[in-house]
Amino acid sequence: MERDDLIVNDSYSINARHNEEDGRKIRKKLYAVTLLLTAITLVEVFMGVFFKRNGTFTWETIKLGFIVLTLVKAAYIVLVFMHLGDERRNLKYVILLPYALFIMYLIFIGLYEGLSVQELNNSFR
Amino acid sequence: MAGHAQPIGKEDLWSGGKSPFSISYGKMMMWYFLVSDALTFGGLLTAYGVIRHGSADPWPVGEQVFEALPLLHGSYPLMYVALMTFILIISSVTMVLAVEAGHRLDKKGVVKWLGYTILGGFFFLGSQAWEWSHFIHGSGGGFQLGQPVTVSAAADDGSTIEMTLPAGAWVHMESEFGHAYEHALEHEAEILPAAAGQDAHGHDAHAEDHVMVPASEMVPEALVINKYTLVHQDGKDLRKLKATGEDARKLWEAMEPNTVVFGANLHKNEYAVQQQYANFFFFVTGFHGFHVFSGVLINIIVWLMAIRGVFERRGHYEMIEKIGLYWHFVDLVWVFVFTFFYLI
Numbered sequence: 001m002e003r004d005d006l007i008v009n010d011s012y013s014i015n016a017r018h019n020e021e022d023g024r025k026i027r028k029k030l031y032a033v034t035l036l037l038t039a040i041t042l043v044e045v046f047m048g049v050f051f052k053r054n055g056t057f058t059w060e061t062i063k064l065g066f067i068v069l070t071l072v073k074a075a076y077i078v079l080v081f082m083h084l085g086d087e088r089r090n091l092k093y094v095i096l097l098p099y100a101l102f103i104m105y106l107i108f109i110g111l112y113e114g115l116s117v118q119e120l121n122n123s124f125r
Numbered sequence: 126m127a128g129h130a131q132p133i134g135k136e137d138l139w140s141g142g143k144s145p146f147s148i149s150y151g152k153m154m155m156w157y158f159l160v161s162d163a164l165t166f167g168g169l170l171t172a173y174g175v176i177r178h179g180s181a182d183p184w185p186v187g188e189q190v191f192e193a194l195p196l197l198h199g200s201y202p203l204m205y206v207a208l209m210t211f212i213l214i215i216s217s218v219t220m221v222l223a224v225e226a227g228h229r230l231d232k233k234g235v236v237k238w239l240g241y242t243i244l245g246g247f248f249f250l251g252s253q254a255w256e257w258s259h260f261i262h263g264s265g266g267g268f269q270l271g272q273p274v275t276v277s278a279a280a281d282d283g284s285t286i287e288m289t290l291p292a293g294a295w296v297h298m299e300s301e302f303g304h305a306y307e308h309a310l311e312h313e314a315e316i317l318p319a320a321a322g323q324d325a326h327g328h329d330a331h332a333e334d335h336v337m338v339p340a341s342e343m344v345p346e347a348l349v350i351n352k353y354t355l356v357h358q359d360g361k362d363l364r365k366l367k368a369t370g371e372d373a374r375k376l377w378e379a380m381e382p383n384t385v386v387f388g389a390n391l392h393k394n395e396y397a398v399q400q401q402y403a404n405f406f407f408f409v410t411g412f413h414g415f416h417v418f419s420g421v422l423i424n425i426i427v428w429l430m431a432i433r434g435v436f437e438r439r440g441h442y443e444m445i446e447k448i449g450l451y452w453h454f455v456d457l458v459w460v461f462v463f464t465f466f467y468l469i
Contacts, residue, residue, distance in 0.1 A: 018228050026225050034218045038211065041463075045207040048188055048468045063469050070464040074457055081221045081453045083446075091146040091156075099160050103167045107174075114175040121181060 033080050040069050155447050159454045162416075166458050169412065170465055173405045182398040183354040187467040189364060190353050190396050193259055206467045209252045210459065213417075216245025217456040224449045227442025232431065235445060239428045242452065246421035253414045260406065263388025265303030267352070267395045270294050271381035278350050278366035286366060290350065295398065296368075296376050297352035302345045307387045309340035348373045353396045406466065413462055416455050423448050 018026070044066060051062050079085035084092055139145050146153060177184050188202035195205075219241040226234025275289045290296070298306060350366040357363070368376055386393045394403035427448050436442045 016228055017230070020229065023225055023229050027222065030218060030221055030225070034214070037214050041207060041210050041214065044464070044468055045203050049202050066464050066468050070460055073460050077217065077453055077457045077460065081217055081456075082450055083224075088145075088147050091148060094146070095156055095160060099163060099167075102164060103171075106167060106171050110171040110175045111178070114178045117175075118179040121179065 029080070033076050037073055037076060040073055044069055149443060151447055152443070152450070155450050159450060162454065163458075166409075166413075166461070169405075169409050170461060173409065173465065176399075176401045176405070180399055180401075183356060184399070185353040185396045185402055186355050186364070187469075189355070190260075191256075191467060193264065195255055203467060205252070205256065206463060209249060209256070210463050212245055212248050212252065213456050213459050216242050216249065217453050219245060220449045220452045224442075224445050227436070227445040230437075230442065232434065232437055235431050235436075235442060236428065239424060239431060239445065243421060243424045243428060246417060246424060246452075249417055250414065250421065253410065253417070257407075257410075260403075261388050261390065263303070263386075263395045265298040265300040265349075265352075265395075266307060266385065266387035267295050267297035268380045268382075268386070269384035270296060270376065270379045272379050274375050274379045276350075276368050276372040276375055278368040278372060280361070280363065280366055286363065288350075288366075290376075294350075295352075295354075296380075297349045297395065298345055299347055299349060302343075302347075303387065306340060306343055306345075309338065309343060310385070313340055344377055345373050346370070348376050409462060409466065413455070413458055416458065420448075420452050420455050424452065 047062055047065070051059060084095065144150075144153070148156075191206055192200045192202040193205065194201045219238045223235050223238035223242060226238055270290055270292055272292050273289055275287070277285050277287045279285055297303075347367050347369045350368060351364045355362055355364045386395045388395060389403040389406075391404070391407070393400060396402055427444055430436065430444070431442075436444060
């Protein structure tokens with residue numbers, strides 16, 4: 001059956017092919033990323049178990065570290081596993097920029113409103 | 126490799142008749158769907174952060190709530206969720222290997238790796254079912270105090286701490302006693318006639334129920350203070366303080382009976398004063414679990430199509446890429462849920 005939603009063009013990923021040789025290289029990269037993601041998860045778990053959650057500078061730094069490590073993991077998943085790193089630059093921006101913009105706004109407004117609610121709660125305590 | 130960009134002039138690219146992004150309509154729409162779905166999860170996690178940030182009572186600590194492993198006793202903080210995370214990452218890897226096999230038009234490879242991905246998905250769903258079941262049943266239950274009590278309790282390092290708990294403070298039972306007490310409360314109605322000697326049918330109920338101690342006569346040997354939460358005092362972490370003997374009896378007698386709770390449901394939970402804690406757990410991990418479930422279903426359908434040679438006839442395996450995007454997205458969301466629910 002002919003599909004009218006596809007325009008076949010050589011530059012489409014639909015026709016992206018590679019041979020056995022390229023495949024070996026790609027798989028090597030994938031295994032390296034797998035090891036990295038597993039290592040990061042293990043480091044996170046051990047940091048979570050061993051460090052005391054005592055509100056000191058150390059724990060606050062570790063919390064920040066968790067967020068940074070999570071973003072690193074997310075970047076590897078999106079760019080390598082989801083192949084966004086191999087796509088055209090304009091597609092990368094179309095996907096990532098609006099999302100980054102909206103989510104940063106959401107976090108900002110969440111923290112701002114959350115602090116305000118906390119203040120109200122405290123003043124009526 | 127997917128979407129290998131080939132040099133095309135800008136005028137050529139945007140002059141119509143072809144995708145300026147060099148990807149097909151289906152993949153483009155999958156990306157747009159994932160962006161909108163990511164906003165949903167982003168909204169849920171942000172809401173979680175706001176509620177937790179504004180909460181007046183201490184929030185439960187992940188490593189104290191999630192420390193059980195199936196079939197094993199003892200404390201293994203975060204090990205089970207770490208295993209779940211690992212399973213999902215590995216199933217993401219097998220999925221990307223299926224995509225790679227598809228680019229080589231290797232039908233056998235696609236079927237094999239997609240099969241492993243489906244298996245990983247089932248393992249994750251099973252783990253989540255166990256996790257939910259454990260969360261709902263709880264590990265011992267707890268109650269609130271009806272009046273202030275002064276007790277001394279032992280900390281992890283063996284030191285004894287004298288403390289006055291205010292009315293409304295949470296105290297938890299140890300799992301073995303808690304489960305026995307829950308059982309006794311559930312069967313209270315059956316024991317009551319026994320106390321009178323004979324039940325309605327004139328049988329000697331005592332003979333049948335002699336093993337059961339009525340809930341009202343049970344007294345714990347030990348109770349736990351700050352079982353799931355953490356309070357800092359004089360540079361010390363006060364958690365899992367154990368009150369034994371006379372101290373446990375004092376706490377037990379100060380119990381406000383209608384506050385006893387075992388595990389968690391949509392109205393109350395033993396882990397936190399805040400019901401939002403359980404509600405967010407159920408909603409966010411449940412919503413994610415539903416994504417995994419539908420992902421497994423889609424994977425199975427596409428797997429069967431691959432086995433039947435549909436993609437071979439079509440001449441390309443782009444469908445594997447599309448469902449791969451969805452499956453990786455599910456993994457991506459779990460990475461964030463893992464950080465914000467369990468680690469921080």
